[in-house]
Amino acid sequence: MxxxxxxxxxxxxxxxxxxxxxxxxxxxxxxxxxxxxxxxxxxxxxxxxxxxxxxxxxxxxxxxxxxxxxxxxxxxxxxxxxxxxxxxxxxxxxxxxxxxxxxxxxxxxxxxxxxxxxxxxxxxxxxxxxxxxxxxxxxxxxxxxxxxxxxxxxxxxxxxxxxxxxxxxxxxxxxxxxxxxxxxxxxxxxxxxxxxxxxxxxxxxxxxxxxxxxxxxxxxxxxxARFIADGTARTNALRTGDVDIAEAIPASQTASLEKDQRRETATARTTGLQLNTGSGAFEDAGLRAAAREAVDGSQLAEGVYEGHADAGAGIFGPALTWAESKRVKPTGRASAKDPKGTSITLATYDNRPELPEAAQVLKQQLQKAGFEVKIVVRESSRIEGDALAGKFDAFLGARNTMLDTGDPVSVLASDYTSKGSYNLSLLSDKKVDAAVRKAEDTADTDKRQDATMAAEATILGTDAMVPLVHQRIVTGVxxxxxxxxxxxxxxxxxxxxxxx
Known part of the structure; x- marks a missing residue:
């Protein structure tokens, strides 16, 4: 026993x-x-x-x-x-x-x-x-x-x-x-x-x-069920009575619905910038640091998301009520380098219509810092494979950290460890692997939460992921x-x- x-x-x-x-x-x-x-x-x-x-x-x-x-x-x-x-x-x-x-x-x-x-x-x-x-x-x-x-x-x-x-x-x-x-x-x-x-x-x-x-x-x-990737088209389908329920109403379309047709839900979804640590410009930790310093999630929360999001605080947002009180400040970050016109490709998908607009704002922020940025936008099923294969320098995506298992530690294992199946940043870091493994092996509730946030801090310390906003989802009804x-x-x- x-x-x-x-x-x-x-x-x-x-x-x-x-x-x-x-x-x-x-x-x-x-x-x-x-x-x-x-x-x-x-x-x-x-x-x-x-x-x-x-x-x-x-x-x-x-x-x-x-x-x-x-x-x-x-x-x-x-x-x-x-x-x-x-x-x-x-x-x-x-x-x-x-x-x-x-x-x-x-x-x-x-x-x-x-x-x-x-x-x-x-x-x-x-x-x-x-x-x-x-x-x-x-x-x-x-x-x-x-x-x-x-x-x-x-x-x-x-x-x-x-x-x-x-x-x-x-x-x-x-x-x-x-x-x-x-x-x-x-x-x-x-x-x-x-x-x-x-x-x-x-x-x-x-x-x-x-x-x-x-x-x-x-x-x-x-x-x-109808699959409608375009957010405006989904909203219009609800407004005209063609559908009864429309998920993920874009922030820009929310005001076009009657008040009794909108349901806003706080979620565990975090929009973040995954930087490709395996190849290309962001193999360099100094350039990752430069990208992290260049971007400002609060501009996205108030502008692109029109107040239906909070500025990113970490991998885990306010929907995990215990996370903020246990958050650990990342350490060991590299010093930012001058990009000096380094060219990067930023990819995202259009199923969540805020993402292409957010990519444009990020492009401006990164170019102001000295990067040259090319944006690639496709439907999610046509771009995710290329992202996992490391074909882009940066990937902008929205990730529900409780979706796959309901266990925050498992998300860290799949997304940021060397053998993770959804490692978009292609991160391979022994300190990260060890920190996540320690959290996985911890059974006591309080200690497991502490270990989870320590692992989050270790991941953020690599600048492989830059948290931008924590979303609230609007469902059209x-x-x-x-x-x-x-x-x-x-x-x-x-x-x-x-x-x-």
Whole structure:
């Protein structure tokens, strides 16, 4: 058995509450509202990011499936960021590396029962996915059935955050029929209240209500989802009544909506400048320091984001309420060099319309400091791969630090360590790796938070990432719509109580 201190897992982060928390919903409607009509109306939803991987459950598309109510995992995050029951009704820690999860009675959308064997198979496929799903970056796990209702999950190394990790959209549980030879297909094989039935490339998706959902029948008959990368077009679709819900309304378009059509939510999303430390101009720490000194996030917060953001304080923003009081000042930063006309390429994507405008402001700030700047803007699915391959000197992006796992330490591991799967800055620094590893190995809540902020300071000390703003997201909601899920972690948008 573990010693007493090691058993003091994060009450606010890891412990399973008796009841799952819920997020705020439009018009104060619970996402588990009263039964609707026999059929219900269909919901028309406009999403900002089109599927980039044919709805694979392991990459960025996993979040689309989660937001549309298609997939779910063993756990979920409640409003306080704690692990709450989902397909697992409860769990307990058996040892430093072993956890036992008890499943609730639930069905897959193809009619099969959610069994321990099915869960073990789903997690096995997730663990073997290439590239590795972000939730398992640096983590090795195995799952084995235990009787008729339980599954034991064992990690190669102690993982105090495992219940949080299993809430990741990238660790959704699908039936055995999902796992074909060439791809994983979530159509009709998930467990959520809505079943993905048809897709039209990267433009549309059709979902039908799954009447066998374990947590109650959804009030909407189905969802007609459209993927509209242009923020103005998404806003106009809501204003003209073509859609009922539009996510990520641009700051510049917010005022064009009626007051009762706007829902602003504080999130864990930080917009930052990732500097390529692996090749090009920003291999030089002095030039990274010069870039960091040149940019001013407060100008972006008040100008580009029109007050719907706060100036960047670190990798973790104010949505993590404990972060600011524990923030550590970065040390060991290099002295800034004169850029002397050094040419750099700054890339970003246009799915979040503030980013191209922010890139223009950054260009002016960097050029004033002595850089020559070229901007590249593409749709997110067409630029992210090149960014990960190091084809740009700097990448401007918005990252929800609680999206992948709900564990801030895991975000640091995937984004900034040598073996991280989403290391846009191509950072390879032994001090950073050690600091993140120390945080990963810390179980006590308070000490884990301290170690997390120490690791953040070590990362910021390299100037591989420059925090710019912490965003607040505006969701457009039609006047007749109720029950939209306002999730600060951006994993959910529609639920059983969402209706019109």
């Amino acid at each position: 573990p010693s007493v201190p090691r058993r003091r897992l994060a009450a606010a982060l890891l412990a399973a509450p008796l009841l799952a928390g819920c997020f705020a919903a439009n018009d104060d409607s619970s996402s588990e509202g009263p039964e609707g009509s026999a059929d219900g109306d269909r919901l028309r939803v406009a999403l900002a990011f089109p599927p980039a991987e044919n709805f694979s459950p392991y990459g960025a598309d996993a979040t689309l499936l989660s937001r549309l109510g298609v997939t779910e995992g063993l756990t979920k995050l409640d409003a306080n960021g704690a692990a709450a029951p989902a397909l697992a009704a409860s769990w307990k820690k058996e040892s430093e590396s072993s956890w036992l999860f008890t499943l609730r009675e639930a069905e897959f959308q193809d009619g099969g029962r959610v069994t321990p064997a099915a869960v073990a198979t789903a997690l096995k496929h997730a663990a073997e996915a290439k590239p590795v799903t972000a939730a398992l970056s640096g983590v090795s796990l195995t799952a084995k059935p235990v009787g008729d209702t339980r599954v034991r999950i064992t990690t190669a190394n102690p993982d105090p955050a495992l219940p949080l990790r299993l809430s990741s959209p990238g660790l959704a549980v699908l039936s055995g029929k999902a796992y074909g030879k060439d791809r994983v297909d979530p159509k009709g094989t998930a467990t959520g209240p809505f079943e993905l039935t048809d897709t039209a490339g990267a433009t549309k998706a059709t979902l039908e209500r799954f009447d066998g959902y374990w947590d109650g029948r959804a009030q909407a008959a189905g969802i007609d 039609g006047s007749s719509v109720e029950g939209v899920v306002l999730d600060p972690y951006e994993r959910a948008l529609v639920g059983t109580g969402t209706r019109r």
